[in-house]
Amino acid sequence: MNIPMRTYLVTQGDRSRGRGTGSIVRAAIEGGVDIVQMREKHTSARERYELGKELRALTREADIPFVVNDRVDIAAAVDADGVHLGDDDLPVSVARDHLGEEAIIGRSVSTPEAASEAERAGADYLGVGAVFATDTKDVNEGEAEIGTETIAEIAETVDIPIVGIGGINADNATEVVNAGAAGVAVVTTITDADDPAAATQQLRQAVENGRTTV
Amino acid sequence: MNIPMRTYLVTQGDRSRGRGTGSIVRAAIEGGVDIVQMREKHTSARERYELGKELRALTREADIPFVVNDRVDIAAAVDADGVHLGDDDLPVSVARDHLGEEAIIGRSVSTPEAASEAERAGADYLGVGAVFATDTKDVNEGEAEIGTETIAEIAETVDIPIVGIGGINADNATEVVNAGAAGVAVVTTITDADDPAAATQQLRQAVENGRTTV
Ligand code: NI
Known part of the structure; x- marks a missing residue:
């Protein structure tokens, strides 16, 4: 499966300066x-179901993949392309059984061991972080900074693509990709930007300046 | 669909005095x-998925229905008989599409209007409350006490069975059933009891003392 993920937006309505998540996604697509x-x-x-339908329509129009965090049922209900799962969520195998072979299933990991396990369980890609220390809640508070060394280690360990997450912006995205990531996932770098479209474009440029593996 | 629900247990591990929810369910079955x-x-x-598998095995052995609150995906993953949904959860119609005609789908309501709407949406039964004021967290904090009058009104309004919930115990369960409920749902009356099996039996007796509609 070749999933485009040089620039990967994770939405967070309450970190979007009161702008609706729909408008943030529109800008990011732009x-x-x-x-x-x-x-x-x-x-x-219920709110995620309603928002999910809106985001599904926007991403379908733009012809880009749309995945739902945690909730396999909401992903299915809004006809998303897949789910992104963490340690606290349903196992990858359960999501795979439920959503089928074609679904995109991502898994958050922070160690090479967890990365291998997720790959064996059938994950299509990995979200790896927190790459950099962050006060922006891209990742769970208190999550350790793993650095680009761990990105490199995990990229060596697995054959599926990985995206770095946590404290990533246009200034450090190139470094993450050069370490072996297929792309970078961000929350506030886009959602909290003065101009989310421009921020996405800058992030994309920074990724393209690196050695992309996609 | 004839769903047995004279005595309906809603689990809550952190209101079970440190006893595992599996052991509470075993006792309630007893x-x-x-x-x-x-x-x-x-x-x-993830924890609910693991616990759900355990409770599914116990309830299957006892040949009683097992439903999961909120999460349609967990219900499907553990092969539960259905789901119980509130205002904040996925719509009944979405759960029905997902789980199929045979699934048991319950809906929490507290007014005759919401009861009618849930019935039209395809709910198989209603949880109605909070019947009595409660400090036991059977229902959401701050939820208004609706009394047995509303139970009677809703029982008049819909054709599907209703169970009362909120502050119900062996002392007042008969009154709830006499008002028109098919049964009573409880959390702490069983989970926090000295002897959960005996508490279930007493509750069951109180329901049977009333005019059951099942
Ligand atoms: Ni399904």
């Missing part, structure tokens, strides 16, 4: 984002 | 519980 994940940790399932 | 819902609001999806 700026050339490759893939969108709806996260929205602090909203109800 | 005491004659009719149906079990796994709620467990404060645990991760």
